[in-house]
Amino acid sequence: MEDLKLTSQKKGAIGELAVKKYLTQHNYPIYETLVDDDHIDFLVELPHGAFSRVQVKTVFKSRFPTSLEVRTERHTNSERVDVIAIYYVPKDLIAFVPYNNEKHFVLAISHSKNNQLKTRNWIYQYSEFPDFISRGK
Numbered sequence: 001m002e003d004l005k006l007t008s009q010k011k012g013a014i015g016e017l018a019v020k021k022y023l024t025q026h027n028y029p030i031y032e033t034l035v036d037d038d039h040i041d042f043l044v045e046l047p048h049g050a051f052s053r054v055q056v057k058t059v060f061k062s063r064f065p066t067s068l069e070v071r072t073e074r075h076t077n078s079e080r081v082d083v084i085a086i087y088y089v090p091k092d093l094i095a096f097v098p099y100n101n102e103k104h105f106v107l108a109i110s111h112s113k114n115n116q117l118k119t120r121n122w123i124y125q126y127s128e129f130p131d132f133i134s135r136g137k
Contacts, residue, residue: 012041015057016041016058018087019054019085019087020042028129029045030044031043031044040055046132047131053083054081054084055072055099057072058087060089066108066109067108067120070105071104073103081099082099083099083129088109095107095125096127096129105121108122
């Protein structure tokens with residue numbers, strides 16, 4: 001999907017819909033906020049009855065050829081986000097990263113030129129929604 005001069009709201013809606021589709025297909029109940037002004041896009045009910053607060057980040061184009069970077073400094077120390085759901089549009093991939101106040105994430109999407117594997121944080125490691133709440137971890 002090309003970035004056909006979409007507004008940031010439309011780009012965000014594309015990511016939110018992709019994440020909600022995945023979660024619905026995996027039988028997670030989703031509860032939407034009325035207004036997106038409190039750091040979260042929606043709540044997900046976990047199998048044991050607790051809720052996880054989700055913020056979706058949509059990436060249309062990566063600045064790097066083998067990884068993508070997602071900035072989350074806006075949410076640092078807000079104590080409002082449990083999971084950052086990252087939708088990478090070009091490869092139709094979703095990563096559910098437990099949020100622990102990181103200012104950004106770098107996720108590998110392919111092998112680097114030097115074939116470094118040891119410290120790479122792969123997008124595929126986060127392909128399933130975490131059935132726990134990350135607060136305090």
